[in-house]
Amino acid sequence: MDLILEGIKKAFWLLVTFDPEVMGITWLSLKVSGSATLISLLIGISVGIAVALSRFPGKRIVVSLINTGMGLPPVVVGLFVSISLWRNGPLGFLGLLFTPSAMILAQAVIATPIVMGITLAAIQQLPPKLRLQILALGATRYQMVWILIREAKLPLLAAVMAGFGGVISEVGASIMVGGNIRGYSRVLTTATVMETSRGNFDVAIALGIILLLLAYFINLILTHIQQRERPR
């Protein structure tokens, strides 16, 4: 019990004093996971919509692959991104291993199928004739896609939350491709793992609480946007 109380006290202290190291770690977490989520939105939403709207042989297989991807184990992603970025690996020449960019890449790989899968489901749950109705109203293809996105905005915001939530709390891939280098590639999750293994439970709890608060506030904002749009 003391441990937890101490941890909360320490966390409070670290927060109100804007401890530079903790702030740096938090800021990097936000930057890495935010960028990864943005990339996953760009790819996930566009590919998700394209797959949802097109008909091609083998679509079922593609959809089931995307759905499987929604549950990609971060450690496996970390492994393959590490291999790819390894000095002798196919992308080794980029020299990205153990950099925040590598973490963004790995997290984007984790978040993209999540966003894609939810987008796919969101577009497919719209009435099939809605597309015809939009085209019959004189819309261009581009306008039709835009209207469909607006119609599916509630589940799409859920996709944003799920994608971001998936990567901000992810640790395996980040530690493997980022290396948890102090002041450079250390994020909230990797720092928590390290502090816990060192027995610094107070710091670990502090970081954990920050992580929770962060996830909570981001989702609070998105939920607010999601619910605001609902007319009477």
Next chain:
Amino acid sequence: MNREQNIMRSFPILEARDLQVKRGGVPFLDVPSFQIGSGEILSLIGPNGAGKTTLLLTLSHLTKRVSGEILFHGKKVGSDFSIFEYRRHLAMVFQEPLLFDTTVFNNVASGLKIRNMEKGEIRRTVLDHLDRFGITQLIDRSARTLSGGEAQRTSLARAFAIKPEILLLDEPFAALDPPTRESLVEDLDRALRESGTTALFATHDRMEALRLSDHIAVMNQGRIIQIGPPEEVMNRPVDEFVAGFVGVETILSGKVIRKEEGGFIVSVSGKEIETVGEVPTGETVALCIRPENVTLSASSSKETTSARNVFQGRIAKILFLEFYGKVYLDCGFPLVAYITRHSLENLGLEEGKEVKASFKATAIHVVRRKAK
């Protein structure tokens, strides 16, 4: 042929040739030629799966077809001008309202926003059309909270707001309850006549079709079987399928046995029925008799009637409908008659009783069986 004359009366706004749609190799739609005149209201009637929806979607370039071409104002769609441009002259209303998840105002405005219309003009147009369909009070309501009738009014207002040259309606009232449907049909009728919009209206309700249309096309199995003015389709169906679909209750098969003055006699199950026209003796024909053209009187009645065909029959069954009774007779051949509830009581008709049925020779529509 009548069909050509009727449709050629007005300038065809839309023409189609050799339309064919296949799904999985199976022909779904086969319409060698089709036209609709400017300002005309044409109903497509037929059972489910007859190809009504497919025809509408094909004509609006919303579904893939195997062959054929579509001409709008005489210009070929897809080459003389683009499919997209063509669609901007159309509007479509489906059975489901398919409203967007926003307010009624924004829904009605959606087609105009797509066209980048100026804001003030959008507002004016939307208000006009909300008023036209009696939904001004719903302006700020979320489309999710509307009743079926309100939603379909919004959908109609959205379609009319873009001032389409051709409006395609795919069973827009099929999911509504009768009173709502009644008032919507009335509003649609008025809106179409006021705006002079050409309309293609798919329905499986022949009363709706009769009410709205200048012409009716009967479809079955992907083909247009008959097309013509309502009274022609109702009273002179080209075959037994159309006859059955337009409400001819009695279709009798018989053989022409001899000529009469101005007509001929057909033998049906040993009874002789007199009809007008000219069909060679020996040919097999189908006689179509609409139930409203059959008169019933008490079997003892000595009243003389001008009707040439009078038969004694036994009542096999009486169906009580809203305003009238439907009487199934056995006169040696089956015959169906409508009778008002009042007369039903006056004549004391009930199942098993004998009754006299009469119908005029001119009330019979003869379909000649095609030689096989």
